[in-house]
Amino acid sequence: MSSIALLGNPNTGKTSLFNTLTSSYEYVGNWAGVTVEKKIGSLKNGAGKLIDLPGIYSLHPLSRDEGVATQYLIEESPEALINIVDASQLERNLLLTLQLLEYGKPTVLGLNMIDVAKARGIAVNHEVLQSRLGITVLPLIARTGKGSGQVLSVLEKASTIPQVTFRLDYGELTEGAIASIVTELKSIPGLPNLRWVALQLMEQNPVVLELLKKRMDISRLMVICDGCQNALQSSKQALTLPQWIRSVRMDYIRSLCAAAMDTTLLKPHNLTERLDSILTHRFLGLPLFIFFMYAMFKTTFDWVGGPLSDLVDGLISGPISTGASSLLQTVGASDFTHALIVDGIIGGVGGVIVFVPQIFILFLMISFLEDSGYMARVCLLMDSTMERMGLNGKAFIPFIIGFGCNVPAIMAARSIEQPKDRMLTTLLMPLMSCSARLPVYLLFAAVFFPAQQATAVLAMYVLGVVFALILCKLFSKHLFKNESSVFIIELPPYRMPQLKTLGRSTWEKGKGFLRKAGTIILAGSVIIWLMSYAGPSGLNVEMDNSFLAKFGGLIAPLLHPLGFGTWQAGSTLVPGFLAKEVVVSTMNIIYHAPDAAGLEGQISQVFTPLSSVSFMAFILLYIPCLATVGVIRKETASWKWTFFSMGYSLVLAYLVSLVIFQGGSLLGLS
Template sequence: MREELQVGFVGNPNCGKTTLFNAYTGANLKVANWPGVTVEKKEGAFKYHDHKFKLVDLPGIYSLTSYTMEERLTREYILDSNVDVIVNVVDASSLERNLYLTLQLIELGKPIILALNMMDIVEERGMEIDLHRLPEMLGVPVIPVSARKKTGLDILMHTVSHHKDKGFDHNLEHHHANLSIKEIRHKHQHHNEYPVVYSDEIEDKIDEVSELLHSKYGNVNNLRWHAIKILELDQGILEKYPLKLTGVVDHSYESEIINQKYDFIEEIIEEVLVNKSKKSEATDRIDGILTHRYLGLPIFLGIMALIFLLTFQIGDFLKGGFEVALDAFSVTTLNFLVKINASDFVTSLIVDGIIAGVGGILTFLPNIFILFLALAYLEDSGYMARVAYVMDGIMGKLGLSGRAFIPMLLGFGCTVPAIMASRSLENMQDRRKTILVTPFMSCSARLPIYVLFSEMFFEDMAVVAAFSMYLIGIVVAIIVAYVMKDRKELNAGNTLLIELPEYKSPNVRTILIYAWEKVKEYLTKAGTTIFAASVVIWFVLNFGPSGMVSDMSQSFGAIIGKAIAPVLAPAGLGLWQIVVALISGVAAKEVVVSSFSVLFEINNITSPDGMTSLMGILGQYGFGALNAYSLMVFSLLYIPCVATIGVIQREMRSIKWTVFTVVFQLGVALLMSTLIYQIGSLFL
């Protein structure tokens, strides 16, 4: 036995694979990108009894067909590396969806163990899995585990250590009620040899291609798998093993092979999954409404509108306590600084710069928490997958896969992971267009801007005004994708293939953990990026060519703002203070609000008194509701934050494309806000 066993963890996204990996490795792991690409892999050391393991957490994939970067890299790793055992982590609550990848892995002929994760969810749904019948049909060990509860971990590694030299079990037990031995015309009894057996036509083709491969290249590892891939006209395999296929393979058999795999999956599900039918019927009834051809999109928009109503109503109720606490903290700090005879410089920096800037952002914490709580609820219930399905038709008309809407959905939370999620797209052209339009989705960082200005200028219609930003973001993204598409891409078959999971009651703990993680990110940003930006803004506004100034209009900030203000004047944003606030928002969009607090010297800008003061000051410059709406639209569409710009550069590996993206989005923002202001001025 080798001194160290190499174990690859493979599974669908969100199957609990990484949680299981972390349960073994703990802190003994390292994260690195694959050579030359931005897809991450994790490696960790683990010891079980006398065995040493090197665990590798591979990117989440749905298949081994090398369309996406993750699929390609995972396949190359499994084929070319010295992996001893593959642990296929499967979400037991979505067994039907996960088994397609399982069947592909089994066909590789390498030692594989099925780790059935999330068995607790199966029990919650009143279903059971026959753990004796499943390994009989698949020919591989099946181990129930719980990554979250850390159960079954020892038995899984025990199985790994004893299974490293085995492929699948040839003692397969299949039932084929409609297929007698006499009806099988194929020369081999493959039902006794392989878990997945195809039609006689395809099996004959597999034998022919296998013979061609063997005669030209000798003993090819995983001969059957390579033959199947050649039947699918897989470009990667054809380049590695070029063959003359004239008279043998006259077309791609990929669709037939996929369909027959799913036929076998249906057979497995019928035999091993008990009490599934009732749950499936309920899911089908709900989907009949939520994914309806005409009702699906309006229902989605209605749900998002309800989320924003809750975000405002509940968030604003809780925000009052934060405002009182901030005001008390500001007064206490000011009194303390006066008491210790702190200089005016230090007092102004701390009270007017740091507390006013960072504190003003923290008051929006309840709104942010409610928003992420609602989004986590939708995700955990299984609804978000339906949204991508509903949008598939629209995305197809734009020359994009419905899969492209998944990163766009993530953009409602944060643009950085949304841009990274574009890796799941099949080609660079799709990735480039998706990355270009995803920042138009309104991320949570923009929410404080909407809340502040919609409540100041639109009162009872504040929810409508804020929600319209999300609609405008979607519409602009769709228009841009349509304008930039290649006409050949129209209806070019970029269809989304997605297995819709059954609905489930969201797990309260999972939702709270997700929301808390987002709150921690928000607090971290407030303590770092926003803190630094607030300090920088204070310095820029309190120092000028002559040194420290008492009049901000003589500061460096005013000089910069006044130089750029004429460009934004047609959009109703010609005040130098607004220009400075928008520039500061490039650090983080929340900083726009904190900058207004510093610029207009209002300590608690989100309180009723603070908003009244700001509204009065802006009113003196003729800044009204139309200007405010134009500002919200500009904040929605203009240059993404520094973190997003950085991840665009990493994903695209092109400074030229990154610069183009920034300039393009700035141009779109200026165009849209100008149109809104100029057209609105004709009627108001």
């Protein structure tokens, strides 16, 4: 089965086209860095495999995810390439196109976003591009699927896609060096197009250099490159060899765009520029972002999400719970089985499911902001603040993703160019409030801050970001000294997200929560219930004499200075390491709550407003869940950094909760 590689600049619509051509769904966002590793899917027509590679500006990788694309082209041998370019940013996108044409594989050029180009007054003649480049050029609107049928038809027989005949003349000096390098490379088996390898070597592509070092002594090749470099600089060209190669390509691109593009109707100020003048304003931009976040939380937790959660709670505590009890009595189930199913499974899992509507609404609104193009602007707004703290604005993208789940957010940090920024983002990511912590915030906010639920929950999210920035400054100064940071981000055009895309994106974010409800939370609820049902004296014991109470009692003294030194609170924290959602399900089991209102009543008797804030802060900051710990180990490839992330977060959680409770007590707060 043939393999076809899909390549292009960030945010050109590659992943949207991939989803259309393969009937699969990968995360789609209107910002750069969505794809951080290669994705593989089967084409709808069964013609082969389609490989979606990370967005890259050139084959010279700047970041870890860009290296995935270059590594693939060197080590694999795709039968054909699909290069997606943005018709509204053609000149910039064509630099990668020329490098891919030099790779020598049959290539199809997807001219995407022709609707955006047209709206800007740009007309692109795809036939001119096709004639000058010698490859098939297909106009597309990937996000709506327009033109995808033509792409499938062309790919149906990938072997019939014409071979690339494109070749640039880099001048006598450079061409002589290329020929010499190609001669040296002929003895090395398994290399792709030798002229392409020679050019990448002369451009000092680190991935190509590393590959050649493993297979041969490259000292002779470097002598040839140095000779060409010296000859260029002794001539009239005051450019380095990589600069000269790039300048030749750019000259050709400018002439090609002049022939293929008509910009006579180009609009001087399009909608994106007018919106950016307000939303990215030096003084107005950040307050507007805070306002949008507040409105989003208000909608999620007060105006829409709250009533929906009440309906779900009534369904679980009413028909589902009573129906299950009646059925168990009818079939003659034992008291143990009855208690396990009604109190353990329905009570534990149901206590978390109640919050599903609010979680999905939050994901829907975050997806809207992402796909509209606004979130990329937020990264720009945050750059100056984050730079002062030791990071750049691009790290804010994983932070935003972390509001859904820390695991994909840490993986998204691969798109950050500098190793220092990547490591810092990975270590700080657990401080972002993921959806697993949200049920805890919602429960306590409903009990102690009913009139300001949105504000209380937003405060937890802001608190996580604030501590991430403070620790970023500390870690950057003491752990990663003398390492610079560079900020490069693509600002996509604003656009109205499609309902289908929003629905898919929301479902992909939210289904992980539902999956946990059916696996980890279910298993945790059963284990917690069994520990509460049994004790040293046997089964069906009083809760205070259960194994769960004994276990929680060991931790309780340590938590007393924080304001929640009860065995009940202690019993929720350790299983919370498996998944933070288990915290609420554990409380539901411990307090035998028949519904959300019953649990809230029990919580109001055990906690105070001050101790509830202390508890929420502890849940926000203490050890990340097991899945997050696993991905930190994978991404850092270091147990030292993994244990460091677990250790600092636990110490930070304890200190912050201690300050909140003891400081509040000194001020007379309760």
